[in-house]
Amino acid sequence: MTDRRQDIRNIAIIAHVDHGKTTLVDAMLKQTHSARNVEAMGELIMDSMDQERERGITIKAKNASVVYDGVKINIVDTPGHADFGGEVERTLRMADGVLLLVDAKEGPMPQTKFVLRKALELGLNAVVVINKIDKPDADPDEAVNKTFDLFSHLNATHEQLDFPIIFTSAVAGTATLDIANPGTDLKPLFEMIIEKVSAPEVKANDPLQLLVLALMYDNYKGKLGIGKIAAGKITKGQLIAEIKVDGTIVKSKVTDIMIYEGLKQVAVNEATAGEIIAVAGIANVSIGETLADAENPVALPPVEVDQPTVQMTFGVNTSPFAGKDGKLVTSRQIHARLMKELETNVALRVEDTDNDNAFLVSGRGELHLAVLIEQMRREGFELQVSQPQVIMHEKDGQKMEPYELVTIDVPSEFQGIIIEECGQRKGSLLSMDTTPITAKGGTPPGAVAGELHIEYDMPTRGVIGLKSSLMTKCRGQAMVNHLFNKYEPFQPDLINANRHGSLIAFENGQSTGYALDTAQERGSLFIGPGVEVYAGMVVGQNSRDEDMEINVCKEKKLSNMRSKASDAAILLAPPREMGLELGLEYIGPDEFVEVTPHAIRLRKRILESNERKRAGKV
Numbered sequence: 001m002t003d004r005r006q007d008i009r010n011i012a013i014i015a016h017v018d019h020g021k022t023t024l025v026d027a028m029l030k031q032t033h034s035a036r037n038v039e040a041m042g043e044l045i046m047d048s049m050d051q052e053r054e055r056g057i058t059i060k061a062k063n064a065s066v067v068y069d070g071v072k073i074n075i076v077d078t079p080g081h082a083d084f085g086g087e088v089e090r091t092l093r094m095a096d097g098v099l100l101l102v103d104a105k106e107g108p109m110p111q112t113k114f115v116l117r118k119a120l121e122l123g124l125n126a127v128v129v130i131n132k133i134d135k136p137d138a139d140p141d142e143a144v145n146k147t148f149d150l151f152s153h154l155n156a157t158h159e160q161l162d163f164p165i166i167f168t169s170a171v172a173g174t175a176t177l178d179i180a181n182p183g184t185d186l187k188p189l190f191e192m193i194i195e196k197v198s199a200p201e202v203k204a205n206d207p208l209q210l211l212v213l214a215l216m217y218d219n220y221k222g223k224l225g226i227g228k229i230a231a232g233k234i235t236k237g238q239l240i241a242e243i244k245v246d247g248t249i250v251k252s253k254v255t256d257i258m259i260y261e262g263l264k265q266v267a268v269n270e271a272t273a274g275e276i277i278a279v280a281g282i283a284n285v286s287i288g289e290t291l292a293d294a295e296n297p298v299a300l301p302p303v304e305v306d307q308p309t310v311q312m313t314f315g316v317n318t319s320p321f322a323g324k325d326g327k328l329v330t331s332r333q334i335h336a337r338l339m340k341e342l343e344t345n346v347a348l349r350v351e352d353t354d355n356d357n358a359f360l361v362s363g364r365g366e367l368h369l370a371v372l373i374e375q376m377r378r379e380g381f382e383l384q385v386s387q388p389q390v391i392m393h394e395k396d397g398q399k400m401e402p403y404e405l406v407t408i409d410v411p412s413e414f415q416g417i418i419i420e421e422c423g424q425r426k427g428s429l430l431s432m433d434t435t436p437i438t439a440k441g442g443t444p445p446g447a448v449a450g451e452l453h454i455e456y457d458m459p460t461r462g463v464i465g466l467k468s469s470l471m472t473k474c475r476g477q478a479m480v481n482h483l484f485n486k487y488e489p490f491q492p493d494l495i496n497a498n499r500h501g502s503l504i505a506f507e508n509g510q511s512t513g514y515a516l517d518t519a520q521e522r523g524s525l526f527i528g529p530g531v532e533v534y535a536g537m538v539v540g541q542n543s544r545d546e547d548m549e550i551n552v553c554k555e556k557k558l559s560n561m562r563s564k565a566s567d568a569a570i571l572l573a574p575p576r577e578m579g580l581e582l583g584l585e586y587i588g589p590d591e592f593v594e595v596t597p598h599a600i601r602l603r604k605r606i607l608e609s610n611e612r613k614r615a616g617k618v
């Protein structure tokens with residue numbers, strides 16, 4: 001029998017990147033005193049991974065809970081960045097409703113559309129939260145209108161279209177139903193969640209069923225499977241059936257059950273339908289499996305795991321500086337680390353290559369893979385990684401490649417540059433609008449009057465590197481968003497979107513200001529003086545499209561004569577620092593990024609000059 005459990009609400013918070021999801025969850029935790037010492041923990045306590053804090057984005061969806069007025073609200077904070085969209089899609093299956101956050105200034109953005117579509121397709125109802133109303137240029141009314149348009153555009157049902165609206169300032173921790181009265185706390189939000197979000201449907205007396213939707217690794221408890229109990233109950237020590245995705249059944253014993261209290265997982269002896277829990281003891285638990293009653297195992301509809309879209313090789317560092325810096329450098333160590341990552345990193349794939357010292361690693365986007373590389377270097381690994389390549393598919397004997405929807409907001413003076421750049425990258429123009437001034441004399445959220453809003457359909461191969469190129473060409477004034485759209489036939493006219501020529505160090509040594517002064521006339525440099533370099537290392541970008549070897553280590557000749565030229569102060573332009581992600585965007589198929597705990601270097605695959613020239617000719 002299906003019932004609704006009134007003492008629980010399960011919600012997922014979804015939005016475009018940076019619209020304030022994590023900030024809002026923080027405020028909810030703080031105002032219900034759900035986490036002890038929560039005030040002392042500072043900002044964005046949900047973004048607990050180092051890289052989340054540093055990058056200011058959420059990478060992994062995370063569970064927490066608060067209790068308001070005797071009702072437990074389980075909250076899943078989801079990432080807004082497109083690379084982690086698969087996380088959102090899966091976690092929506094644990095939710096019974098969503099909070100759709102919309103920035104009061106920007107209005108709905110591409111990722112708002114993506115996550116809302118997923119939620120509506122699953123039949124979930126939304127509470128629309130117009131956030132950042134404290135911003136001076138916020139236009140909450142316009143944001144509401146645009147959100148309504150988005151719902152109808154996505155074919156929301158009548159019930160879904162009838163969404164409740166609340167206005168918040170997540171930083172201030174306030175919510176209100178009436179925009180004229182900003183409110184003093186989040187009470188109106190808690191009350192709206194309890195009133196408007198459906199209580200979980202449960203089959204309390206049926207045999208156990210739980211769909212595994214997230215994974216976690218615990219040093220003591222091992223691998224944990226996370227999901228919502230759909231039917232029955234689960235007890236510590238119980239023997240259960242793990243129904244694999246292919247239908248095979250493995251019997252396992254539940255060693256621990258955890259529920260969420262505030263930010264923490266708390267062990268309990270038993271949990272019942274409607275609750276979100278983490279289960280330990282199922283050794284090889286993975287996404288999409290049903291944990292079911294041992295006697296009566298019935299699988300729940302599975303979830304699809306997203307297929308990877310980009311791939312690159314992770315190899316043993318072969319540069320002359322290999323092993324100077326890191327302590328984990330062998331192929332075996334790298335392989336073992338990647339295998340461990342596969343346990344919980346759902347959208348990742350690892351394959352062998354014909355080279356024993358390199359593995360093919362596939363993920364959901366450049367950022368997905370960059371986060372892993374960064375994590376590994378922090379753990380002491382050294383790697384050399386290749387250019388990210390888009391993964392092609394075959395359909396009816398035809399080669400297909402991924403295409404993305406690209407939106408660009410930019411001052412109109414840059415129109416020509418955008419059209420030229422996107423044309424080279426084989427984008428087809430879908431629309432171009434000049435932002436009008438609205439009847440009220442203002443402008444729509446997220447836009448400035450007279451600015452252009454341009455949409456393109458573009459092969460993902462063309463999108464890689466687009467943002468940084470437009471950043472430079474539009475002097476930082478282009479706002480670029482992109483989102484996977486579909487697979488389409490391979491575009492043969494797109495040869496190499498990021499063609500470049502590199503400036504290559506010609507000998508081993510230390511760079512000198514004197515030599516760099518001459519070198520900088522050739523293009524832009526990635527290094528300053530006093531940097532150890534090796535022959536074949538990429539030290540800059542040539543202003544022309546061909547590689548060029550340069551001497552960056554030359555010393556000034558000592559002479560008794562003072563000459564005007566040699567004594568003039570050397571004025572070096574600041575180097576264009578290549579971090580991991582910029583490096584990955586920059587390199588070509590014949591180059592690597594060398595990653596060590598303390599350095600990111602770019603290099604040619606073939607370091608030796610003559611050998612490289614020979615290889616380049618064939």
Ligand SMILES: Nc1nc2c(ncn2[C@@H]2O[C@H](COP(=O)(O)OP(=O)(O)OP(=O)(O)O)[C@@H](O)[C@H]2O)c(=O)[nH]1
Pocket residue numbers: 015016017018019020021022023024044056057058059078079080081131132133134135168169170171172
């Ligand atoms: N002015 C203002 N800023 C806010 C508000 N809510 C969040 N912010 C700021 O917006 C930025 C992004 O906030 P987050 O909470 O990290 O956004 P998010 O939606 O979790 O971002 P992702 O997890 O990366 O998708 C932070 O600098 C916040 O301080 C608000 O109500 N008003």
Ligand SMILES: [Mg+2]
Pocket residue numbers: 021022023047057058077078079080
């Ligand atoms: Mg976040």
